[in-house]
Amino acid sequence: MSGDANPRPAGEGTTSRARLDRGRGALGPALELVHTGRAPTRSVLTAELGVTRATAGAVAAELEALGLIRVDARPGAAAGSQGRPSHRLELAEEGPVALAAQVHADGFRAALVGLGGRIVATTPSCEAVDADPAKVLGAAMDAGADLLRRTGRRCVGAGLAVPSAVTEPEGLALNPLHLAWPVGAPVREVFAERVRAAGISGPAFVGNDVNLAALAEHRHGAGRGARDLLCVATGHRGVGGALVLDGRLHTGSSGLALEVGHLTVNPEGGPCHCGGRGCLDVEADPLALLTTAGREPGPEGSLLHQANELIREEYGDPVVRTAAEALIDRLGLGLAGLVNILNPDRIILGGLHRTLLDADPDRLRAVVADRSLWGRSGGVPILACTLDHNSLVGAAELAWQPVLDDPLGALSAA
Numbered sequence: 001m002s003g004d005a006n007p008r009p010a011g012e013g014t015t016s017r018a019r020l021d022r023g024r025g026a027l028g029p030a031l032e033l034v035h036t037g038r039a040p041t042r043s044v045l046t047a048e049l050g051v052t053r054a055t056a057g058a059v060a061a062e063l064e065a066l067g068l069i070r071v072d073a074r075p076g077a078a079a080g081s082q083g084r085p086s087h088r089l090e091l092a093e094e095g096p097v098a099l100a101a102q103v104h105a106d107g108f109r110a111a112l113v114g115l116g117g118r119i120v121a122t123t124p125s126c127e128a129v130d131a132d133p134a135k136v137l138g139a140a141m142d143a144g145a146d147l148l149r150r151t152g153r154r155c156v157g158a159g160l161a162v163p164s165a166v167t168e169p170e171g172l173a174l175n176p177l178h179l180a181w182p183v184g185a186p187v188r189e190v191f192a193e194r195v196r197a198a199g200i201s202g203p204a205f206v207g208n209d210v211n212l213a214a215l216a217e218h219r220h221g222a223g224r225g226a227r228d229l230l231c232v233a234t235g236h237r238g239v240g241g242a243l244v245l246d247g248r249l250h251t252g253s254s255g256l257a258l259e260v261g262h263l264t265v266n267p268e269g270g271p272c273h274c275g276g277r278g279c280l281d282v283e284a285d286p287l288a289l290l291t292t293a294g295r296e297p298g299p300e301g302s303l304l305h306q307a308n309e310l311i312r313e314e315y316g317d318p319v320v321r322t323a324a325e326a327l328i329d330r331l332g333l334g335l336a337g338l339v340n341i342l343n344p345d346r347i348i349l350g351g352l353h354r355t356l357l358d359a360d361p362d363r364l365r366a367v368v369a370d371r372s373l374w375g376r377s378g379g380v381p382i383l384a385c386t387l388d389h390n391s392l393v394g395a396a397e398l399a400w401q402p403v404l405d406d407p408l409g410a411l412s413a414a
């Protein structure tokens with residue numbers, strides 16, 4: 001893939017150019033429809049955009065010229081269409097990518113992510129997180145730059161997921177409680193510097209890992225089609241929450257909304273790093289499961305991996321089962337409170353919470369229904385997250401956003 005962003009072939013006729021001018025405002029919405037799998041054919045694209053067939057054709061051709069999608073030249077009968085054959089629209093196989101990175105309590109990883117949330121390549125997970133954010137992010141970006149060189153892909157920008165609330169507009173990591181990073185570390189500034197130092201072009205973005213997981217699931221996974229989507233997940237340590245309203249992350253007035261980890265779910269519970277007691281963060285995360293089951297965390301694998309394996313492999317053991325049920329009840333109590341406040345139309349669970357849901361879906365749903373006003377009437381669907389590495393994919397979504405907003409402007413500027 002060359003970096004040539006020349007948008008139109010020379011000598012194109014004035015008629016199609018006039019059509020494209022009318023359709024330019026539709027390029028972003030059109031790309032988003034293909035990106036999220038909602039426009040598999042040109043006829044669906046035409047209907048979704050509410051434009052003429054000629055305009056939709058010009059828009060699709062322009063996105064193809066930008067190297068973002070592929071228009072199947074041979075129209076075939078599309079499943080679910082009204083019988084008229086239509087050109088299939090697919091994401092370009094060798095198109096541009098976003099460089100995504102995720103840092104968590106047990107390590108970090110970088111990946112290249114194409115449109116459609118497709119992970120093109122990843123580095124192996126690295127298992128130590130330095131106390132200096134610049135060192136960690138530098139190592140992640142050097143590994144990412146190496147992936148870009150090896151694949152030869154064009155990069156639209158970089159996104160980073162961190163296990164901390166990130167203030168807006170400053171971009172400070174306010175509570176990197178499970179990393180040794182300083183509280184209030186200027187993570188966006190440091191990340192942008194490391195991106196530039198690694199020779200990576202394009203803008204740099206940072207977000208909270210669970211927020212980004214929710215965004216990715218809303219666009220490509222278990223959250224598709226939900227209007228008020230609540231996501232609750234454990235990272236490797238602690239518990240986070242996120243809300244996607246009408247397709248946009250609700251981050252609050254300064255980026256700090258949905259700190260659900262510090263809901264009290266067990267007044268008799270243990271002390272929390274926030275100064276409270278019995279918070280979801282310390283009562284329903286991977287370490288809490290191991291501790292409640294009387295297990296010492298082992299040296300092999302992350303706490304999340306060890307907790308998931310304990311449930312998957314030893315659920316028949318009454319001690320493990322009782323511990324899992326205790327966590328399900330605490331999680332259910334937290335979710336019930338959130339349902340009362342937020343009235344979501346869908347809840348999705350990630351990390352260890354997804355494993356707990358799989359282990360005993362009836363128990364969790366019953367606790368939420370019993371303890372919530374809105375949950376009792378009709379019930380809120382509670383589903384498992386479906387994407388692998390959803391925080392990484394969400395970090396890439398941040399970097400893709402300028403292209404989704406204005407494909408021609410973003411790719412011509414680079």
Ligand SMILES: [Zn+2]
Nearest residue numbers: 262272274279
């Ligand atoms: Zn707390």
